[in-house]
Amino acid sequence: MSVTAQSVWNNCLEFIKDNIQPQAYKTWFEPISAVKLTDNALSIQVPSKFFYEWLEEHYVKILKVSLTKELGETAKLVYIIKMENTYGNKQPFTEKIPSSNRGALKSQDVDVPLNNKSPELRNPFVIPGIRNVKIESQLNPNYSFENFLEGDSNRLARSAGLAVAAKPGGTSFNPLLIFGGVGLGKTHLAHAIGVDIKDKYPEKTVLYISAEKFTQQYIDAVKKNNRNDFIHFYQIIDVLIIDDVQFLSGKTGTQDVFFHIFNHLHQNGKQVVLTSDKAPVDMQDIEQRLLSRFKWGLSAELQNPDFETRVSILKNKLYRDGVEMPEDIIEYVAKNIKTNVRELEGAIISLIAQSSFNKKEITIDLARIIVEKFVKNTKREVSIDYIQKVVSDYFQMDIDTLQSKTRKRHIVQARQLAMFFAKKFTKASLASIGSQIGKRDHATVLHACKTVDNLSSTDKQFRKYVEDITKKLSV
Structure with a gap:
């Protein structure tokens, strides 16, 4: 032979x-x-x-x-x-x-490849000086489906997550995009999917990473001339979970490399799970070709939990912590904190802590004090539209005038203040702020923020503008 x-x-x-x-x-x-x-x-x-x-x-x-x-x-x-x-x-x-x-x-x-001459190892998760053959999943085992309680507000997302975990890459939910506001459990659900897949398919390479860390790794790879190696590392992952994908907004280089990684994984039957604080249709400064791919699979929203779900979440939290609490107090907390799961659990932890430290019995009166403080100290997120309305009303002009191209000093200052407060009170990128306030670029927003800082320290009248508007936005 x-x-x-x-x-x-x-x-x-x-x-x-x-x-x-x-x-x-x-x-x-x-x-x-x-x-x-x-x-x-x-x-x-x-x-x-x-x-x-x-x-x-x-x-x-x-x-x-x-x-x-x-x-x-x-x-x-x-x-x-x-x-x-x-x-x-x-x-x-x-x-x-x-x-x-x-x-x-x-x-x-x-x-x-000509552009890859560095002899260093390319796993972005390898700590220099430590040999690490295995690709660690970066998953938190404490986040599981068992402690992610189902309710009307999350049923679709949770069910889709279970389907993906049962058959990664083999369902029509690829990618699975989980979106919703702060503290509703996006990260928890993303980890739960990964943890369940690792249990069912130990041979699969599962990786959880935040979009921010992914971006930083890509920047480092470009600096070291290791772009192809960075791409290849991500192309060998079986299940890629990227948290807070909206962080890629305005980052064209990172979006480009993620586009090619995504295509490779999808074409080879690998599973992609994404989380975002907004639906694809509301994402700003994300390339259309990437948004179109986000829509290939399923976009499932996590909404604010209803009263029954909030009660179940609190009871589950208390059970896991081995703490007993009267039913009426649990219901009081659930009725008065409606925004998200994180705040709900934070309030119950504060209540337990106050009771333990001050050796007080947990009563409705103590619950009322804690909840009032908690709700008062929880800042609501202010939208860019709302900021523009407050600033326009303050200077007695309409929003169209605020956004106009005019160079009149008082209008320019009002526009700069709107940009300054948008950066201060929202999580939007500079590019996103600029596009919503008169279709300006990120450099204009950056200049506006610096101008407001400078004038606040040198102009007494301007400083009063800042203080007045800050009070209105902080109410």
Whole structure:
């Protein structure tokens, strides 16, 4: 029987498969293909330089044993790396780098992308100086479906989450976008999906990450000229969970790279779960091509919990903490705190703490004091539209005038104040604030904020404007 590259590699794989974890085999060896066998040298093709470096770093011994078993002590291994440039140019771009010798096993001619010359390991989660083969999921096991109580306000999102966890990548809920206001359980549900998948499918690579951290990793990758390695790392994930995806707003480079990662995962049947504080239709400064992909699957909203759900949440919290509380007090708290789960649980924790520290019995009177303080100290989120209305009314002008192109000093100052307060009281990006206040760019908003700061410290009348409007917005 003739010996071919494929037959040699198949025998090597059989040996490797018996000696490493199934998940590691699937991640690092299944994507490799045998190319040719010449002069006792087996050429294998790997997806990227990241792959080649990971194999050399972590699997060189088992590769050496398996190959020498097949081809003898003079066996050589040649890596061929041809990672397609997915950003327009379909032709692979390569250069030669010197060979490295590892005893009888040698890595010779390695084709690598021209823009990837750094020898560092590319897992963005690897802490420098610590060897970490396994990709940690970053999941919090305390967030589970068991302690995510179902109600009318979250039934669709929770049911979709359970369906995704049962069959990741195999439902029409891909991506699953969970959206809703602050403190309604988006992060909890996202973790619960990941935790459940890890329990059911331990071989799957699940990764939870915030959009903010994803952005920072991408910036670091660009600085180190490791963009392709960054992309490849995310392309090997089976279930990618990105929290607060609205954070990508206005970040065109990060959106572009996420677009390509998303496409690869989706096309290969991998699951994507996203959370956002707003529905796709309300997301500003997110590219249309990305928004269209968010709508491919299911967008499920988490709403403010109704009274019955709020009571159930409080009882569950008390049960988990081993605390007993009279029914009428639980109902009082549930009736008076309606905004979100986080505030609800925060109030009950404050009530328990006050009772313990001051050695007071938990009564309706104590509950009333705590709830009043809690509600009073909870700032409601102010919208940009509301800020424009307050500023316009204060200066006795209409909103159209505030947003106009006129350069009249008092109108310019009113517009700058609106931008200043929008930055202070909302979570919107500078670009989003500018687009909503007269279709200005982010640089104009930044300039407006600096101008307001400067005038507040040098102009007594202007400082009064700031103080008056602050009071109106803080009521």
